[in-house]
Amino acid sequence: MxxxxxxxxxxxxxxxxxxxxxxxxxxxxxxxxxxxxxxxxxxxxxxxxxxxxxxxxxxxAKGNGRQIKSLSGGELVGELIEMEANKSGVSLLCINDDMTFKKTKIARGHHLFAQANSLAVAIINAEVVLTGTAKVSFIRPVYTGEQVIAKAAVKQKKGLKYFVKVVSQVIDDIVLEGDFLVFAMSKEV
CATH class of the missing domain: 1.10.10.10 (Winged helix-like DNA-binding domain superfamily/Winged helix DNA-binding domain)
Structure with missing residues (x-):
């Protein structure tokens, strides 16, 4: 300050x-x-x-001519702010009372996980993308009214496997870190 x-x-x-x-x-x-x-x-x-x-x-949002192939409308948790297919993406999730425990006003972990996981899937330019594994660490609690910015980046690609790193923050505080292995699949699956 x-x-x-x-x-x-x-x-x-x-x-x-x-x-x-x-x-x-x-x-x-x-x-x-x-x-x-x-x-x-x-x-x-x-x-x-x-x-x-x-x-x-x-x-x-307007400045990013992005199209998500792997998810349909409403499947992305949060609002997509930036995306470069097969490289990176950013989403924003505003935490409201429905996402938190009533007693503590702390966000339920599955909302933070869903934002990170759906962003990791969304940045892959394929018709069908599935999560194979996820290793996620919750660093600090998130409260009602806070805005979570998730940033995803493809760290490595091997064939149809993508290793995606997601870091979620509230302002400058890291609240979640995740490593996702996602698979691009053929549409016939």
Missing amino acids: VRAVLKKSERQQLLARYLSNNPFLTDGKLAQILGVSIQTVRLDRGELDIPEYRERLKNM
């Missing part, structure tokens, strides 16, 4: 840098990081012509 009072130009440069590194930061989180009010962040964004959070997400 920035503790010292910054000049407006310095604060705006910092704000732009934070958003270029992580476009999923909300105005509230930016205000907290920069030590200013949410209104100050909104004014700075306006002067810098940086769209608000929802508009940034829409622009990212």
Whole structure:
């Protein structure tokens, strides 16, 4: 967190840098990081012509001409933000009350796993993709209202086998790491 009072130009440069590194930061989180009010962040964004959070997400989604062959509509858990077939992808999952334990407001693990697994499958450019094995570590709990950004990357390909690494984060905190072995199959399967 920035503790010292910054000049407006310095604060705006910092704000732009934070958003270029992580476009999923909300105005509230930016205000907290920069030590200013949410209104100050909104004014700075306006002067810098940086769209608000929802508009940034829409622009990212529109800017990626992506088509998922391996999953049908609604099968991807989370919202696909970026994808380069057979290479990498990014998805966003907003945790709501329905995804958490009522008592603790901690997200149930199967939602985080489903986001990571479905992203690992989605980035493979084949009609049918199945998960063979998954090794997943849950690093820290995720709570209601947090946004999970999953990033998947193909680390190795051997024939129809793909080794995919998925790292899920909430802001800068890693919450899940997973290694998935997925298989591209023929459509006849």
